Amino acid sequence: MNFEKIEEAYDLLLENVQNIQNRLGTNIYDALIEQNAAYSSGSEDELIHGNNLRLKKLNLTKEEWRRSFQFLLIKANQTEPMQYNHQFTPDSIGFLMTFLLDELVQEEAISVLEIGSGTGNLAQTILNHSQKKLDYLGIEVDDLLIDLSASTAEVMGANIGFAQGDAVRPQILKESQVIISDLPIGFYPDDAIAKRYQVASQEEYTYAHHLLMEQSLKYLKQDGYAIFLAPNDLLTSQQSPLLKKWLKEQASVLAMITLPTNLFGNQSMAKSILVLQKKQDAGIEAFVYPLHDLQSGEHLQAFVADFKKWKAEHAI
Template sequence: MNFEKIEEAYNLLLTNTHLLQSHLATNFYDALIEQNSIYLDQKTDLKELLVNQQKLKALELSREEWRRAYQFILMKAAQTEPLQANHQFTPDAIGFILTFLIDQLGDKEELDLLEIGSGTGNLAETIVNNSSKKIDYLGLELDDLLIDLAASIAHVVDARISFVQGDAVRPQVLKESDFIISDLPIGYYPDDQIASRYQVASSDEHTYAHHLLMEQSLKYLKPRGYAIFLAPNQLLTSPQSPLLKEWLKKEAQILAMISLPESIFASSNQAKTIFVLRKQEKKPLTPFVYPLQDLQKQEEIVKFSENFQKWRKDSEI
């Protein structure tokens, strides 16, 4: 990976986006979407923009270099036009852990993967770019802006990923997948009538959206498939957790719980744990429970990897 090329691409993308932001009198994200469109079709009256587009093409970036450049652009945008917490992209360190889990658990060379709440598409490209498997990826996202942004970036980098728009809590016509992943959006789901169709529904208040999404996700999972969720540390101790645990007893097995260092989150209240689930099976299983202390230390990651592989072998998964 060439970091000088990534920095040059970042600067060109930033310049172009600012030019379009002023020219179109729009927000940063819509300007970035327009920049991506012009990169592809080269249709604009702004000569400086066209010159910069040619410079971008001449860099011949790899998909991963493109991803890093766009990641820096979105980090820059967040300084002046921050996305809400549920729309911010999953940190790379977590994305690489999820990729490792997919590579370890996937028993085929080609895997179908559905992401619930695909956001800006950064996690999608992290996995597709770095997995040892051939991933057939589909992202489901409700937000108009995020869908347009993710799709425009995917077209520029020629990524093998696609997106559909929809409310993941409502039933969707989707094929079953080998893997379901989600950095679960946290909060209450506002439509009590829709929520009441679920086993995890609360009769006293709005139901947690992340509980509903977990239950819904397993409906799209193939037999022997895996669901990997980033969920709050308090998932199994929150006020509505008895409803979730009752559903888990009937429908799902927790295979792994991997806690993440609080230091990578904005606050301890936002800290999350990786939960790996599969549909309920009769075979008893001792879950893999592991506290990751520091994602920057290579020896820590190696130790985690070795422990997970040993557990997988011993558990005959």
Template sequence: MNFENIETAYNLILENCQRLEIQLQTTNLYEALIEQNVCFINSEDITDKKIKENNEKLRYLNLSEEEWRRSFQFIFIKAMKDQFLQANHQFTPDSIAFILLYLLEELTHSPQLDILEIGSGTGNLAETLVINSQKTLDYMGIEVDDLLIDLAASIADVIGTDISFVQEDAIRPQILKESDVIISDLPIGYYPNDNIAKRYQVASLSEHTYAHHLLMEQSLKYLKKDGIALFLAPNNLLTSPQSDLLKKWLKDYANLIAVITLPENLFENKAYAKTIFILKKHIDNIPETFVYPLSDLQAHENITAFMESFKKWKLDNSI
């Protein structure tokens, strides 16, 4: 991986986005990035000579898929620093994405997997997994936000990754094939439509239901019998005011096989800190739940200790 090329690409993309923000009369960097991606793909239609020139320089760099992804990620970081982004518009950082990739590789046996991501957001998690997995991933992301779906799809077009993105409210009934893996950096908040929510076992009768509870229940409907669900969910998932409803549903429909807490300093606001929860549909031989506090994702020895502990748990429980 050429980090100098990544930096050059980032600066070229950013300069084009800044020009496009003025032309589009927007202060939203995501909107400008979508337009930049369209300009890059359809270069013959571009009248702005500087944008066209920068995109030719981008082409000349001949970036790898991972170099493209890193360049776009720097744009996401720029957006987080310079603009107010709602929590659900922020991307899943690499430090967490690569832990999820490790878990996906360790907990699945087939060389080819069907993956369904609920709330695919900017698409950064999808790109990280598809580009870096040792397996062949048939990946579909579902996202309700039209800005994010356009952003993720445009980035996939530029990088050339084979990822499908569908704009749908994942809490509403969908016709989808069952997947080997369900993955989600769950959006946090209340779901406003009580008529839809009341169809679910986790539905609250006294207030709006947590959207992340509804998405967890919905996700299991699309999971193969021997599949796994990897969720990034609030630290207080099992202790929050509506947690009894979730735990009752879990008791009947799924096994919680792993809980991996993450360092709070990964999250801009500690109130939005998350933990990795891994579920399987009910299985005959229920393993002892793997519980591990990951205190530092930058220290190599901490990651090594985590991996060794996880592999020992797998061996002890015949996973």
């Protein structure tokens, strides 16, 4: 990976986006979508056209593209902050999810469904680093994020599909071997839809992340895995008894990996990685592991070794 090329690509993207933003009077995210279209289809603007020719001559790899776009989104978030659920998943967590996917599934070709694919950064992280051949589909309800992720994927030449839809509502989707989600946290506003679920609250709006977990397993193959980034209070929150009842009946918890709180800004926003399967009868003891430092190579090596040992002991 060439960081000088990434820096140059970032500068060219930023200049084009700011030019488009000033000319159209739009927000920086819509301007980025316009820039992606100009890169793919051409532009009559001399500056934008010239910068895009220079971008093409850089011959960036998919990972160099991803990093360039990521830095641009970080810059954008400083002036026009995205809501918390729309911000991209940290790379270190994406790498952990990729490791889990590669270790858990034995097949070389894997179908993956991401619930709430957002900007597409997590999808691109997994696609760029997985050792498997992935058939990857992301579903996202937000118009802006779908346009952003799809146009970025086109620029990168990434083999990935995105579909717009509210994942809590029934969707026509094939079953996948792996479900992935950085679960959006909050209440789901449509009680009529929520009441169809086992985890539905009778006293208040139901947590959207609970509904998405239940819905996700409907799209999961029987021997597949659901890998969620979920809030630390998942099993202790006010509505957790409803979720735990559903889990006991419908799913097996295979792994729970707690993450450093400094990744999330503050303790209340902290999350853990949760791995589920549809209900199995094997009675596998869950892999529970506290990851305290994702910058420590020694700590991560110990985690990898312990996970592989657990996997071997349980013939997974």
